[in-house]
Amino acid sequence: MAGPEIVGLALAVPSFLETLVHTGQDLSVRISAARNPRLMTGDLSAFTTRSAQLLAQWTVGNQLCNSSRIDAAIQSALDRDFIDIQTRILEATQYVAQVEKYGRLRRFWVADRPRKALEESTRGLERVVRQFEDTVKAVEASERLPANVFLSADVFQWVGNDISEVADRVCIRKGCLTRGYHKAKPKIGLFLRESRPYGGFSPARVQDIEDDIKFLAKNLTTAVEAMGILDLVGYRNNLDTEDFELIFDVKSDLEPRGVLRAFMASTESLSLSGRVEMCIQLADAVFQVHKLHLVHKNINSGNTIVMSNSEAADSALRIFLVNWQLVRKATNATTMQGETQWWRQIYQHPTRHLELAEVEYSMGHDIYSLGVCMIELLLWKPLVIQPSIDDPPVVSPMFISEAAKLGFEVDATPQDNWLAPRDIQKVLVALAKSAIPFAAGDILTELVVSCLTVLENGFGEALVINDDPVETGLNFVGAVKDRLAQLCI
Structure with a gap:
């Protein structure tokens, strides 16, 4: 002081x-x-x-x-x-x-x-x-503990059939909330819906899915919207479509602008301070997830939605994490299911690429994904090109070019001709080291590389190391967030 x-x-x-x-x-x-x-x-x-x-x-x-x-x-x-x-x-x-x-x-x-x-x-x-x-x-x-997160039909209903798809199983549409629920006030307005289908599953499996949804909903009701997580109203069981729906409140002063990936591809680059600010917001969101002792498991620019604040003097941009279907408690056992789709592998640590992952998912894997997204934000270029959810994903020219410098041949729409898991990591680290210094400076370059290599090189300075892996991950993301805030221009 x-x-x-x-x-x-x-x-x-x-x-x-x-x-x-x-x-x-x-x-x-x-x-x-x-x-x-x-x-x-x-x-x-x-x-x-x-x-x-x-x-x-x-x-x-x-x-x-x-x-x-x-x-x-x-x-x-x-x-x-x-x-x-x-x-x-x-x-x-x-x-x-x-x-x-x-x-x-x-x-x-x-x-x-x-x-x-x-x-x-x-x-x-x-x-x-x-x-x-x-x-x-x-x-x-x-x-x-006392949170009632189930939305009955007398509390919430969809209004009309106008649906805006923003990501896989994620859409924005108009709904009617008849009474205040947690942080949300009664309104007829926009809500974000995430669906978890259960059609065709056994009753026991459906109950397991609902238990997961209920656990996630109770935790997300305590999250702070300012940290990059929309206020969760609750969840409902849509018997017509046979899926559970997580319902998030889209405040009246927020205007949806699409997912981050498409937004970057269709708009001019923000100033450096604007790009760093968006990195801070994303790090804040990851920090908030980890503070709840959860891991997101699916952080990428296709699962991050951009909104503009119409009431702010500068129409400030806000970003929010969406697509929570893979989230689990950080200390819970995992199914070890890996990632096999190339456009998601880019954001996943190499140990998570096989059909049966090599290691359990941890906070360190979320930190790796944060580092990949920071490359995109600081360069204002998505690594995966996908103008809309209906378009097939394509590898960005930036990634293909950097891979070629390392002797790797990558197709724009790879099928069998795709990189080995560790080679993807090598390309990303090389891209960060070659491009970010000119776009954002050496300090931010080092910060991104430290996120990309966190599981190989540890959590850095002794200041954030702790025997508890959950606390260590929380401290590391907090340190990244603090460093970004210090650099905000």
């Missing part, structure tokens, strides 16, 4: 929260380096090993304090803890300076009073940080 000011949680802007985390990191490092054999402080490792998760918790706390749905007593408790965190960080920073001073002089006996004060302050800081996190987790859990 720049000074001794104390800010209430409801008024804490993102930049203040980031600065507070960095101040805590600096404090933790200084305490570790203090040369005082008597020093027994509280554990402040959360500021260094879980900084992204800590920032996410404070961000959620800020949202809870500004929500009319949250009990005032809970909001007051969160605010008190947040103020206590700031106070103790400021106190500990003053005390550690005194301990450092006497440590340099090796006059440890003189430093007893500031040492004891530092120990007391940091132990209190450790306690209140954990208390804040526990409160946020408890609120999030209570928000999920």
Whole structure:
């Protein structure tokens, strides 16, 4: 923090929260380096090993304090803890300076009073940080458990037959919501529908599919729309078409512009700041998915929808992840089903290309897909050309050209003549290294390459490494998001 000011949680802007985390990191490092054999402080490792998760918790706390749905007593408790965190960080920073001073002089006996004060302050800081996190987790859990996510016919119905297909089993059409449901208000307007067919399956299999849909719906109702996920209204069982439908609210100020892949191919390139901003939005969406302890498994520019905000002064573009049919809990077992279609293999890590994948899907695979999409966004060129959902996908000239430089021959509409999984990765890494520096600079190039090689080279700096693979993945995406935000021009 720049000074001794104390800010209430409801008024804490993102930049203040980031600065507070960095101040805590600096404090933790200084305490570790203090040369005082008597020093027994509280554990402040959360500021260094879980900084992204800590920032996410404070961000959620800020949202809870500004929500009319949250009990005032809970909001007051969160605010008190947040103020206590700031106070103790400021106190500990003053005390550690005194301990450092006497440590340099090796006059440890003189430093007893500031040492004891530092120990007391940091132990209190450790306690209140954990208390804040526990409160946020408890609120999030209570928000999920009672969620009624099934939409009966008296609550929701489709209106008319005008349907706009945007992706595989994803469309936008007009519907009527008769009463407020979760975050959505009653309206007759646009909704996004994702369908999961069950026709021809056994009753047991249909029940399994509905259980999956129900689990996903309960989790997505807690997601934050600003993070690139549309507000989920609920799910319904369409007996006429024999499929389950996930229903998302398309706010009245949002105008659908199509999927990202087609949008990039049909519009002039955005400014560098605009392209970086869209990378931030996509990273935000992935971060939000992982914060729910889910993996998306199908991130690509054909499953990302673009909308313009008609009420924003600059008609700002927003992007949202769609096509949630493969989503599962990050720690759940997987069927090990791989990806065999070439236009999806481009976005999937090489270990996921075989009919029976080599390894279980993890957050690292989502991060790889994020890196591929960032290539497209920063160069403003899709890797797969598909003007509409009815058109067959074609390999982009950009990918074919880069493959040729490496000695690979690729057809525009590959059938049998397609690249080996590791060769696809080689082409993407080479493309990032050759094209992104001129389009967006060296730092963004390194960031993209780190996403593309995350499963081979690990999660990078020790700051984000953790024994828990879920927490490690969350921290890595958080670090990518933070780095993008720092570079936004």
